[in-house]
Amino acid sequence: MERRPQESRKGLTHRAVPRVAGLLLAMALMNVLLYLCLDRFFISPRRSTEDPGLCPYGYFRMGHMKNCSPWLSCKELRTEVRQLKCVGEGAVKRVFLSEWKENKVALLRLTSPEMKDDFLHGLQMLKSLQSKHVVMLLGYCEDDNTILTEYHPLGSLSNLEETLNLLKYQNVNTWQHRLQLAMGYVGIINYLHHSPLGTLVMCDSNDLPKTLSQYLLTSNFSIVANDLDALPLVNHRSRTFVKCGHRELHGDFVAPEQLWPYGEAIPFHDDLMPSYDEKVDIWKIPDVSSFLLGHIEGSDMVRFHLFDIHKACKSHTPAERPTAQDILDTYKKVLNSLRDTMMSQTREML
Ligand SMILES: Nc1ncnc2c1ncn2[C@@H]1O[C@H](COP(=O)(O)OP(=O)(O)O)[C@@H](O)[C@H]1O
Numbered sequence: 001m002e003r004r005p006q007e008s009r010k011g012l013t014h015r016a017v018p019r020v021a022g023l024l025l026a027m028a029l030m031n032v033l034l035y036l037c038l039d040r041f042f043i044s045p046r047r048s049t050e051d052p053g054l055c056p057y058g059y060f061r062m063g064h065m066k067n068c069s070p071w072l073s074c075k076e077l078r079t080e081v082r083q084l085k086c087v088g089e090g091a092v093k094r095v096f097l098s099e100w101k102e103n104k105v106a107l108l109r110l111t112s113p114e115m116k117d118d119f120l121h122g123l124q125m126l127k128s129l130q131s132k133h134v135v136m137l138l139g140y141c142e143d144d145n146t147i148l149t150e151y152h153p154l155g156s157l158s159n160l161e162e163t164l165n166l167l168k169y170q171n172v173n174t175w176q177h178r179l180q181l182a183m184g185y186v187g188i189i190n191y192l193h194h195s196p197l198g199t200l201v202m203c204d205s206n207d208l209p210k211t212l213s214q215y216l217l218t219s220n221f222s223i224v225a226n227d228l229d230a231l232p233l234v235n236h237r238s239r240t241f242v243k244c245g246h247r248e249l250h251g252d253f254v255a256p257e258q259l260w261p262y263g264e265a266i267p268f269h270d271d272l273m274p275s276y277d278e279k280v281d282i283w284k285i286p287d288v289s290s291f292l293l294g295h296i297e298g299s300d301m302v303r304f305h306l307f308d309i310h311k312a313c314k315s316h317t318p319a320e321r322p323t324a325q326d327i328l329d330t331y332k333k334v335l336n337s338l339r340d341t342m343m344s345q346t347r348e349m350l
């Protein structure tokens, strides 16, 4: 008699277990269904997987802004932006330090109507390539030929030496920071070669000063690409290659395949000039990296360790040059191994 309640409880438990398991299974199934439905209907921001701090397409967030704000329109650019002073100029744009809601911003104005196509191409690229590698777009107005971007007070990479010579930047004027800058630069080239739009070539880079002027140094000592006015698309599958401009190029900063191949006997003609691929960017990396490494204690040691990969970049056969990713991997390895060596040397000294 005494066992009966126990038995009945046992019996109840026996009957309840499948019911509970069924309930749990149903709940799990519902969760899966809900997850699938949400995933279908929720349009995830394009860039959120890449960098959680970035805004969805068409939005920006800068300085102390809490939320993402839509790109500024013509009306907002006309009424809310106060132009202060000219801080830079190239063939396509004149750049003004300006103010928007107490933020320093850069207002880019088209210099002359003949350059409008390049200006619009640059704007299109800025819109499509927003990421940690590219300057932040804040707004634009095609009718007024204006673009608004985040202002970087340290300016372009052309000012790097001057900036690093300032007393307040002595702590970052080390081979470690400079190698990290070079990694940032190669990271940008790698991003362009694997961009959401396909393989893009950084064409506006026919000499070192020109190349440096297309990138900005941020206040936290990283590099962003700024001038995207000449980024033609390569497609190896459809055998679509590019030419950087329509004029004859000279010098050894550009890749050998960018030079007129038929000698002086045949005058240069754009139609006869063969096209090429993204490996022209790889050819230029050793020169840019060497500039970034500068001439301080330790830069020659880094140069020595990068000798082989840089030699490979200078291969006359484009296909034999490494990819930007290969170079990035080598830079990382060199940085880590040199750091380890320094650490163990310091430990031995103590
Ligand atoms: N957002 C910015 N912050 C600070 N300086 C800038 C900014 N954008 C451009 N500049 C300066 O203006 C120069 C010219 O800009 P760029 O976009 O390269 O013009 P262009 O297309 O005419 O070559 C840059 O080299 C840089 O010195």
Ligand SMILES: [Mg+2]
Binding pocket: 090, 091, 204, 213, 214, 227
């Ligand atoms: Mg430029």
